[in-house]
Amino acid sequence: MSANLLELQGVHTHIGAYHILHGVDLQVPRGQLTLLLGRNGAGKTTTLRTIMGLWQASQGRVAFNGQDITRQHTPQIAQQGIAYVPENMGIFADLTVKENMVLAARGARTAAQIDNQRLQWIFQLFPAVEKFWNHPAGKLSGGQKQMLAVARAIVEPRELLIVDEPSKGLAPSIINNMIDAFAQLKKSGVTILLVEQNIGFAKRLGDTVAVMDNGRIVHAGTMAQLAQDEALQQRLLGLSLA
Missing domain, CATH: 3.40.50.300 (P-loop containing nucleotide triphosphate hydrolases)
Known part of the structure; x- marks a missing residue:
């Protein structure tokens, strides 16, 4: 290797x-x-x-x-x-944080189908993702949007x-x-x-x-x-x- x-x-x-x-x-x-x-x-x-x-x-x-x-x-x-987070972050502003995460999780159609252990790990890395789970992503601050962008990139291993x-x-x-x-x-x-x-x-x-x-x-x-x-x-x- x-x-x-x-x-x-x-x-x-x-x-x-x-x-x-x-x-x-x-x-x-x-x-x-x-x-x-x-x-x-x-x-x-x-x-x-x-x-x-x-x-x-x-x-x-x-x-x-x-x-x-x-x-x-x-x-x-x-x-x-390979996951890529572009400079503009590429989040879907009209969707909630949860919906952004579900879209990125290839094997999930609902939030309940996202690997819970991995999701809890992501919440520890980025508490704002859990805090604003049901909020429209477009209403997050710049820092919160960046956290969501990275969290979305790693929702799958x-x-x-x-x-x-x-x-x-x-x-x-x-x-x-x-x-x-x-x-x-x-x-x-x-x-x-x-x-x-x-x-x-x-x-x-x-x-x-x-x-x-x-x-x-x-x-x-x-x-x-x-x-x-x-x-x-x-x-x-x-x-x-x-």
Whole structure:
């Protein structure tokens, strides 16, 4: 079994006339939390969408669990145990929290058919999901919507969770709750790939890190190494993690 659950090798992605990814090489180690960092427009979201088959790679290879998924469609990719939470969260605002969760639970037609033990575990991770169970999802706060989006992604067991900017626009207390939840998810054996701009969030959670610039991975290593090297931080990100 490979040490890497997910690997991208020489991935190029075109969107219309635009060449966005220029040979991305990315490794996501099994059982770890990998951060994908970079300035706005570096290609981070395009990388996630390419992994999920929402945009097709024009060249290169995406492998999950050693299997080539480059040409697979999004439903096929999701069925292999990959969950994706986009930056806009993708919740159904007119449905209740409960109805959003039922839709995400493939084997359930009612809330009673969701695995109760797993649901109670999710409630412990995200108490707001239980508190607002019967409320319209569109009336939740931004932080509560983000909690619902992640909870919905893990209502079924997943090997890999991919999340695009989970802390964006959230209050510090909600960010701390999100950090605790991701730490518990990782402890449970879920491999996690996060795009993140909040450097404090990144430092507290990350095992490994890849930094993107102009559609390429320009640095890969441990989060601890990057956090300790201010010159490297300035060169790659134009800021200090201190």
